[in-house]
Structure formats: structure tokens, C-alpha cells
Amino acid sequence: MSQKQLKEAFISNLNGTSLLEITMGLSLAPLCLLCRGLLLILYYLHYGKPLSSRRYGLLLDFLVLVSPLLFSCTVLSPIIFFMPAIIAAFCAGIFLKIYSQRKHETRVPFRQIVKDFQKTYLDPGYIPAITVFRVYVNVLTSISILAVDFPQYPRRFAKAETYGTGVMDFGVGAFIFGNALVCPEVRQKSPVTQPKFSSLARQFVSVWPLIFLGVGRLLSVKSIEYHEHTSEYGVHWNFFFTLAFVRLAASLLLVVFPRNTSWIVAINLAVLYQLVLNTTSLKMFILHGSNGRDTRDGFLNANREGLLSLFGYLAIYMASVQVGLCLLQFRNSVKGWLEAVCFLLLTVLLLFVFLHVSQAHADPVSRRMANLSYCIWVLAHSLTFFIGFVVTDLALVFTKLLVKGSSVPCCWDAAKLPNTGTKPEMEGVPVGRGGKLPPVCLISAINKNQLLFFLLANVMTGAVNILVDTIHSKAAFTLCILHLYMFFNCFAMYILHAKNIALKFW
Numbered sequence: 001m002s003q004k005q006l007k008e009a010f011i012s013n014l015n016g017t018s019l020l021e022i023t024m025g026l027s028l029a030p031l032c033l034l035c036r037g038l039l040l041i042l043y044y045l046h047y048g049k050p051l052s053s054r055r056y057g058l059l060l061d062f063l064v065l066v067s068p069l070l071f072s073c074t075v076l077s078p079i080i081f082f083m084p085a086i087i088a089a090f091c092a093g094i095f096l097k098i099y100s101q102r103k104h105e106t107r108v109p110f111r112q113i114v115k116d117f118q119k120t121y122l123d124p125g126y127i128p129a130i131t132v133f134r135v136y137v138n139v140l141t142s143i144s145i146l147a148v149d150f151p152q153y154p155r156r157f158a159k160a161e162t163y164g165t166g167v168m169d170f171g172v173g174a175f176i177f178g179n180a181l182v183c184p185e186v187r188q189k190s191p192v193t194q195p196k197f198s199s200l201a202r203q204f205v206s207v208w209p210l211i212f213l214g215v216g217r218l219l220s221v222k223s224i225e226y227h228e229h230t231s232e233y234g235v236h237w238n239f240f241f242t243l244a245f246v247r248l249a250a251s252l253l254l255v256v257f258p259r260n261t262s263w264i265v266a267i268n269l270a271v272l273y274q275l276v277l278n279t280t281s282l283k284m285f286i287l288h289g290s291n292g293r294d295t296r297d298g299f300l301n302a303n304r305e306g307l308l309s310l311f312g313y314l315a316i317y318m319a320s321v322q323v324g325l326c327l328l329q330f331r332n333s334v335k336g337w338l339e340a341v342c343f344l345l346l347t348v349l350l351l352f353v354f355l356h357v358s359q360a361h362a363d364p365v366s367r368r369m370a371n372l373s374y375c376i377w378v379l380a381h382s383l384t385f386f387i388g389f390v391v392t393d394l395a396l397v398f399t400k401l402l403v404k405g406s407s408v409p410c411c412w413d414a415a416k417l418p419n420t421g422t423k424p425e426m427e428g429v430p431v432g433r434g435g436k437l438p439p440v441c442l443i444s445a446i447n448k449n450q451l452l453f454f455l456l457a458n459v460m461t462g463a464v465n466i467l468v469d470t471i472h473s474k475a476a477f478t479l480c481i482l483h484l485y486m487f488f489n490c491f492a493m494y495i496l497h498a499k500n501i502a503l504k505f506w
Contacts, residue, residue: 003469007227010471011148016164016365017156019352022381024081025157025167028072029136030388031087036064037396037408038094044406045098054440058494061442062487070143070482073167074152075475095399102402117334117398122412124332129389132410134178135446136385139486141171142457146485149461149470150478159232162287162368165377169367172239173378174385176246176313180320183247185254186328203251207244213455214240226462231368235296237306245310250317259325266319266375273311274362274372282308286369305368312370316378323383334394341394344387351380409441442490445497452503453493460485 039060043051051057072083108116144167147153157167180186184203217238221228233239257265277283286304289295296302331337358373359365365373396411407413446453464470464485473481496503 004225004227006471007149007465008229011158011227011229012231013161014155014158014164014166016160016166016169017154019165019377019381021080021156022165022167022170023384024084025072026170026381026385027084027388028069028087029140029385030392031084031091032065032068033132033389034091034392034395035087035094036061037392037411038091038098038399039064040408041396041399041403041406042094042098045101045403050407054494054498057440058442058491062490065442066139066143066486066490067483069140070147070479070486073143073147073154073157074150074478074482077152077154077157098399098402113398113401117401118338120334120397120401121332122334122337122397124330126412127327128393128410128412129386130178130181130327131447132389132443133382133386134182134450135443136389137171137174137178138446138450138454140167141175142454142489143482143486144168144171145457146461146464147478147482149465150473150482151471152473152475152478159229159367161231163364163366165365166367169365169374170378170381172367173313173316173370173374174382175239175243176316177320177323177378177382179243179247180250180317181324181327183250183321183324185251185259186321186324200251200255203248207247209451210240210244210247214238214244217458220462224462224466226465230296231305233306233309234303236299237303242306242310242313246313246317249310249314250321253314253318254321259321262318262325263322266315266317266322269311269318270315270372270375273315274358277369277371278362283369309368309370312372312375315375316370319375319379320382323379334397337390337394341387341390344383344390348380348383348387351376351383355380410443440494440498442494445493446490448497448502449493452496453489456489456492460489 040051051060068083068087072080076083144153144157148158148168159168159172160166217240218236220226233242253265254262277286284292286308289301289304290298300307327340331340355365355373355376358376363369363371363373365371365377367374393412396408400406400408400413464481468481470478
């Protein structure tokens with residue numbers, strides 16, 4: 001068996017893992033973010049100034065925000081259920097240290113701190129959890145696309161063949177969810193500010209980089225005979241094409257239907273697609289081809305998974321547009337966001353109930369078909385992941401009230417403002433003294449060039465697989481390669497952001 005066939009077999013015929021294990025794994029990212037924030041506040045408490053060194057800032061961000069995730073999906077995966085408790089206990093220890101060592105002159109009763117916390121003003125025009133969610137989906141995807149080729153990455157985390165819930169199965173849907181949260185239809189304040197078809201035309205122009213990257217990936221993979229998982233998207237299709245066509249289709253639907261009815265469109269799409277799967281031969285066609293023997297003759301047969309799963313991904317996108325519109329409702333206080341978290345938690349609970357019903361009476365979760373159960377699962381876990389970041393932000397806002405003057409990048413700034421009609425300055429582009437940019441944060445650095453980060457990760461993954469025999473690598477070597485790979489990707493984004501360069505020219 002050739003090296004190409006060995007690697008293809010290594011990532012094929014897998015069944016995924018449990019929903020609980022995925023939830024435990026996803027909880028690590030918000031906890032790492034909380035840990036980084038508490039460490040920065042503790043540094044300010046001890047030294048009376050924020051951490052200004054870019055070198056140490058990058059090192060802290062990488063070691064706290066990225067490295068634990070690398071260990072958790074490789075050598076520490078057997079104790080993944082204990083990892084959240086370990087990091088949470090470390091965070092609790094840092095918080096207690098901050099609470100006990102805050103300055104005597106600024107100490108107020110704990111009850112008063114809670115009251116002040118609930119009344120704290122939060123800029124309604126800036127939701128850091130959206131940025132962090134999108135960045136972490138990108139980071140986790142970048143880790144997984146290379147780690148999956150090493151034996152230390154558990155096979156249950158990789159993409160399931162037909163049915164099942166792997167970590168990488170969630171990553172594909174979470175990308176769609178994150179893109180929809182910041183799509184132009186969500187961000188525009190009024191639907192009448194510009195002609196709808198003019199906006200649609202701009203969407204057609206804006207997706208050309210994705211199509212270009214899709215074609216580039218197709219040509220490069222075929223030319224070097226790189227290993228492929230054909231049943232993932234098909235022979236010629238890939239995820240770049242899926243992102244482009246879902247965005248175009250969604251833009252067209254949002255021209256026809258009002259934005260606030262996108263959830264109705266999503267439900268109709270997902271349910272109708274599932275009905276067709278269950279009542280016609282479409283499911284058998286996707287799984288086994290037109291002749292029942294997994295034929296790949298003809299364009300539709302060759303790419304049936306990628307083409308037909310577009311219906312499911314489009315349903316996820318439309319539902320996520322509704323989530324984005326909900327999140328951008330005017331909430332300018334901690335109390336308002338606590339109420340929003342409760343509402344989102346109730347939504348997640350209902351989605352998991354619907355998921356149980358769907359799996360029992362319709363079909364198990366299948367990323368390959370992007371069926372109804374898959375759509376519900378992606379939405380439920382994406383909202384759970386997002387809630388974790390919102391709760392982390394609120395926890396850091398509370399801690400910053402204990403240490404006056406402290407700040408954490410990519411987090412809400414606490415400010416008590418009267419109910420005036422004036423709108424505060426946007427935190428999205430903060431400016432320091434003298435108009436200088438503040439110290440660079442790894443999250444904001446990746447956010448500035450997200451598509452480039454994802455592209456670089458794909459190129460580096462290909463390079464490592466060509467140069468290294470990943471399947472027979474030892475644990476120490478695997479960790480070294482993965483850390484070098486992720487550090488290089490992060491460092492490249494860090495340098496670009498430090499020089500205020502955004503490689504977006506479309």
C-alpha cells in the first residue's frame with residue numbers, strides 16, 4: 001500500500017465521538033481565554049501597568065490560548081474530561097489572589113461590587129465574543145487539519161465517515177455559523193439604506209477569492225497526488241467552494257425574504273431536505289452513487305456529497321443570520337447580557353431536545369449529507385461555544401472592577417455611563433495615547449487576516465505532510481511539529497497586525 005493510500009485509510013471509516021466529549025473539549029477555549037485575561041489583570045495589579053512587551057505578549061498568548069488546545073487533542077486527550085476542571089481550578093486560584101491582593105483604598109463590599117457589576121455599561125456596538133468565536137474556530141480547525149494526520153490525534157475526533165459527531169465535523173459547520181454572524185445582511189443597520197440587488201452584486205464580487213482558493217486547492221492536490229478523503233466532498237469539490245456558494249445562495253434568499261424571517265427559511269430548508277432524503281432515493285445516491293456501487297462517473301456523481309450538502313449548510317447559514325440579528329439588539333449593560341445568556345441557554349436546551357427527536361425519528365447526525373440532525377447539532381454546539389465566550393467576557397469585566405485601570409485585549413471595557421444620548425467610541429479599533437495602536441493581541445492579529453491564516457494553515461499542512469511521515473511519528477516529535485506549525489502561523493499574523501497590514505484586496 002502506497003503512502004497516499006495509507007494516509008487516506010488513516011482518516012477514513014471513522015464514527016466520531018460523544019456529544020459530551022465534544023462539549024468538554026469546546027469548553028477549553030473559553031477557559032484558556034479567561035486564564036489569559038486573569039493573568040494580565042494580575043500582572044497589572046502587581047506592576048501597576050499593562051503588559052507592554054510584544055515579545056512576552058505573543059509568548060503568553062500562544063502558551064495560554066493555543067498550546068493547551070494542542071495538548072488536549074493529542075497526548076492529553078485520554079483525560080479530556082478532567083482538563084476543564086484543571087484549568088477552571090487554576091483560574092479560580094488566580095481570581096482569589098486578585099481579590100485578596102487588590103488595593104485597600106479601592107476595596108468595597110462584595111455585595112456592592114455585584115450591584116456595580118450589573119449596572120456596568122457595555123458598548124452595544126462591539127461584541128468581542130463574536131470575534132473570539134470566529135478566531136477560535138479558525139485556530140481549532142488549523143490545529144485539527146494537521147494533527148489528524150498524526151497517530152496521537154484520536155480517531156474519534158476526526159470526521160465521521162457517514163454518521164457520527166467528530167470534532168472536525170463540528171468545525172465545518174461552525175465555520176458557516178461564524179461567517180453568517182458577520183455577514184453584510186446582519187451588519188447593515190437598515191434594509192433600505194441601499195438597493196438590495198446592488199448589495200447582492202457586491203456579494204458576487206466578494207466571493208471570488210474563495211472560488212480562486214478552491215480552484216487553487218483542487219489543482220495543487222491533483223498535481224502532487226496529495227491524499228484525499230473522497231467521501232468528504234467528492235472528487236473535485238472542497239470546502240472553499242462550499243463557503244462561496246452558500247454565501248451566494250444566502251445573499252439571494254435574503255434579497256427575496258426579509259432578514260427577520262431567515263429562521264423560517266432555515267427551518268423549511270432543513271426539514272424539506274430531510275423529507276426528500278427519507279422519502280426518495282437521494283440518500284442512497286449520496287452514499288452509494290447512481291449505480292449503488294459508489295460510482296464517481298460524471299460531475300454530479302463525482303461530487304455528490306459536496307453539491308447536495310449545500311442545502312444543509314445553507315440552512316445553518318440562514319439560521320445563523322437570525323442569531324446574528326438577535327445578538328446585535330441593543331444591550332448596553334451587564335444585566336442585559338446576563339438576560340441574553342439565559343435566553344441563549346434556553347435555546348440551546350430546546351435545540352438538544354429537537355436533536356434527540358430528530359436522531360430518533362429522522363436520521364442520525366451526518367456531516368456527509370448535512371442532514372436535519374447535523375444542522376440542529378451544529379447550531380446547538382455553536383451557541384454553546386459562543387455562550388462560553390460571553391460568560392468569559394462578563395467574568396473578566398467583573399474582575400476588572402476589582403482592579404481599577406486594568407484592561408484585557410478583545411474584551412469589553414467596563415464603564416459607568418449615565419443614560420445620555422451620546423454614543424461612546426467604538427472599542428473595535430482602540431487607540432492608545434498619542435494615536436498609537438495598543439499592544440498587539442494574538443486574537444485581534446488572527447482576526448485581521450482570518451482568510452490568510454486559514455490559507456496559510458492549509459499550505460503548511462500540505463508541506464508538513466509532504467516532508468514528514470506523519471503516521472509513524474512519536475509523541476514528542478508530533479508535539480514539536482504541531483507547536484512549530486501553529487507558532488509560525490500565529491507569528492505571521494502577529495507581524496502583519498503589528499505593521500497594521502490587512503491582506504484583503506477584494
